[in-house]
Amino acid sequence: MKAFIDHDHMDMLQDQNLCTRLLNWYNASHRDLPWRKTGNPYAIWVSEVMLQQTQVKTVIPYYERFLQRFPSVNELAAADLEDVLMVWSGLGYYSRARRLWEGANYILQHLNGQMPGDYDGLLRIPGIGDYTAGAIASIAFGQRIPAIDGNVKRVLSRLLAWNEPVETVRSLRRFKERLLAWQSVENPGDFNQALMELGAMVCTAAKSACGCCPLADVCRGFLGGEALLYPLKKPKTRRKDITRLTFVLRKGNKIYVQKRPAKGLLAGLWEFPGSEIEDSDGQSPNDGLPDISRDEYMVHFQKALADRGFDLLAEEQFRRGVILHGPIWYTFSHRRWKIIWVIIDLPEPRSPFPLRETEGDYSSNSKDEYSEISRWVSLENSGQTPLPVAFSGIYESLQSELTSSLQELE
DNA sequence: AAGTCGGGGTT
DNA sequence: AACCCAGACTT
Numbered sequence: 001m002k003a004f005i006d007h008d009h010m011d012m013l014q015d016q017n018l019c020t021r022l023l024n025w026y027n028a029s030h031r032d033l034p035w036r037k038t039g040n041p042y043a044i045w046v047s048e049v050m051l052q053q054t055q056v057k058t059v060i061p062y063y064e065r066f067l068q069r070f071p072s073v074n075e076l077a078a079a080d081l082e083d084v085l086m087v088w089s090g091l092g093y094y095s096r097a098r099r100l101w102e103g104a105n106y107i108l109q110h111l112n113g114q115m116p117g118d119y120d121g122l123l124r125i126p127g128i129g130d131y132t133a134g135a136i137a138s139i140a141f142g143q144r145i146p147a148i149d150g151n152v153k154r155v156l157s158r159l160l161a162w163n164e165p166v167e168t169v170r171s172l173r174r175f176k177e178r179l180l181a182w183q184s185v186e187n188p189g190d191f192n193q194a195l196m197e198l199g200a201m202v203c204t205a206a207k208s209a210c211g212c213c214p215l216a217d218v219c220r221g222f223l224g225g226e227a228l229l230y231p232l233k234k235p236k237t238r239r240k241d242i243t244r245l246t247f248v249l250r251k252g253n254k255i256y257v258q259k260r261p262a263k264g265l266l267a268g269l270w271e272f273p274g275s276e277i278e279d280s281d282g283q284s285p286n287d288g289l290p291d292i293s294r295d296e297y298m299v300h301f302q303k304a305l306a307d308r309g310f311d312l313l314a315e316e317q318f319r320r321g322v323i324l325h326g327p328i329w330y331t332f333s334h335r336r337w338k339i340i341w342v343i344i345d346l347p348e349p350r351s352p353f354p355l356r357e358t359e360g361d362y363s364s365n366s367k368d369e370y371s372e373i374s375r376w377v378s379l380e381n382s383g384q385t386p387l388p389v390a391f392s393g394i395y396e397s398l399q400s401e402l403t404s405s406l407q408e409l410e
Numbered sequence: 411a412a413g414t415c416g417g418g419g420t421t
Numbered sequence: 422a423a424c425c426c427a428g429a430c431t432t
Contacts, residue, residue, distance in 0.1 A: 051427040058418060058426090092416025095429080129429045149427040168411085196427055205425055206421055236424095237413075265415065334414060389417065 018218065019184050019191065025214040026194035031056075031201070034063055036193075041115045041140035042073050045103075048132045049096050056200070062091050074113055077104035082386070085268050089386035094267050099127030117141045139189035146179040147192040148172060151199025157231035158203060158221035166231040203227075239336050243290060243327075245300050246274035246341035248394065249310060252348050253402055254376040255395075257385065258306070265332075266388045270375065272341070273304035279338070289327065289340060294318045297342070307374060310346070317344050328393040341394055 030036070033056060035047035046066055050059045066087050070076040076084070081101050088097035103125040107115060116122045118141065122133040134147035146152075153166040156175050164171055184191040202209045210222045221227035249256035257270040277290070277300075292300075297318040302311065326340035377385050379399050387395070 048427065049429095053415090053426055053428055054417080055419065055426050090417075092418085093428085095415065099429080127429065131428060135427065147427075150425075151427065193427085200427080234411095263415095267415085332414095332416060 018215065019182055021214050022194045022198070023184060023187065023190055026190060026197055029201075030193070030197050034060060039140060041117075041136060043067055044140045045115065045128075045132075045136055046100070048135045049100050049127055050091065052096060052132070053093060054091065058091070062088070073104045073107050073115065076101060077108040077113075081268065085386040086384070089269065090389060092389075094269060095263070096127060098262070098268060102126040103128065115140075118143055119145050135192060138192050142187075142189060144180075144183055144185060144188040146176050146183065147196075148175055148179070149196060149199075151196040151203075152179075152192075154205065154231050155195055155199045155203045158208070158227045159215060159219050161220035161224060161226075162230060162232070164232060165234045167234055237334075239331070239334060241279045241336045241338060243277040243279055243338045243340065244274050245277060245292070245304075246272045246339055246391075246394065247301060247304055247314075248272055248341050248343045248398065249346060250343055250398070251346045251376060253379045255379060255398065256374060257377055257387070258374045259372070266390070269386050269388045270377075271388065272391055272394060273301075274339075274341075275300040275304045287327070289324050292324070294321075297322065310344070313346060314344055325394075325397070330390045330393070332390075337390065339390070339394065343398075 035044055038044065047059070047063055050063055050066070069087055070079055070084070079101070081098060084097050084101045085094060088094060091097075106125055107113060115136075116125070117137075119133045119137040122128050122136050123130070128136070131147055131149050134145045135149075137143040137145050138147055148156075153171075153175065156162065156178065157166050157171075160178070162171065162174075166172075166175075179195075198213070198215075202213050208222075208227050210216045210219070210227055213219065213222070216222050219227065221230050256273070258273055260266050260269050260271050262268055298311075298315055301314050301318075302308075322342045322344075324340055324342060326338075328339045330337045330339055375385060377387075379395075379402050382395075
């Protein structure tokens with residue numbers, strides 16, 4: 001009896017009619033998204049990279065801005081990475097921006113500026129993995145190949161009542177086999193998008209609108225009355241709490257920021273200098289401010305800044321005693337920062353000569369910014385420096401402090 | 411196979 | 422809070 005059901009179910013999934021039904025549903029009710037109005041493989045590439053781990057609603061304004069600023073592979077390749085990061089800032093996962101830029105340069109140098117037209121070629125480009133290669137190949141070039149994202153994993157796991165974690169290679173392999181047998185020959189790109197659209201609009205994570213689903217009558221999860229049991233997932237590792245002692249060097253209304261390394265956390269963005277303090281394994285939430293001695297401040301300060309030019313002034317302030325601000329909690333995917341900060345006020349320069357490290361100097365397209373590792377950004381205008389959202393709490397606190405001090409002057 | 415990489419939207 | 426999101430890459 002069970003074997004009969006399995007066989008019957010397989011037949012249903014391989015039924016051309018089912019694929020047609022999915023496409024009909026998609027054609028009738030899909031959202032009108034910007035990247036669905038173009039056949040330009042570059043634009044689709046940009047959209048797919050932005051959509052990695054990022055919701056459609058969040059991506060749309062970034063997508064429009066990015067294409068306006070970098071309309072083609074050539075123009076992206078010719079741009080400074082700094083400018084690409086500027087447009088990307090706020091979107092997160094900043095290595096995506098760097099790899100997109102690297103990918104454009106790769107295409108320009110090795111492929112004569114022409115995007116690869118198939119899965120295998122696309123897969124070699126930085127930032128294009130299994131999913132994105134399949135998505136671009138099918139959507140922009142009509143190649144018949146699956147594109148399995150989180151939506152598709154959820155839809156398939158419910159459709160098949162898949163009783164294994166969906167992240168494993170085994171699950172992925174089985175899903176690919178299934179989709180390859182099922183995928184539309186005439187329009188494989190729409191087929192892939194239809195599955196994702198179904199996952200985004202109907203077969204959603206927390207609830208699911210099975211009453212509106214065009215596949216409900218063959219969905220094992222729904223027929224068994226337990227669609228929400230799926231997808232099965234492996235348990236996740238817990239987030240680590242890390243205290244980040246942050247130093248705000250202030251000169252009038254300007255704040256000192258330095259560039260983070262090209263790889264790793266917040267790669268290539270500009271930060272307030274800081275030093276991480278591992279919260280001792282104790283599982284105490286430790287919501288208060290840590291007790292830091294003057295000597296410890298100096299050790300952290302020297303670890304945080306490469307520039308030794310501020311050591312004397314900083315030490316003097318630490319000796320006099322400092323006010324520890326915060327904490328502000330900020331959560332990443334894999335860690336949680338307890339941000340605390342001290343403000344170190346520096347004397348304003350007496351000379352009328354402009355500072356070398358200012359935004360104004362930088363923006364005058366001088367191309368020798370490779371060595372630039374620090375800047376002074378003004379609190380009123382930080383629009384030329386990609387800053388992480390993690391520090392926006394500190395930033396706003398400084399801005400409001402500035403505003404109120406200006407009001408006192410009146 | 412597990413860990414590293416953001417930020418925002420949802421329950 | 423926890424979970425999710427049109428994942429890729431490193432270890």
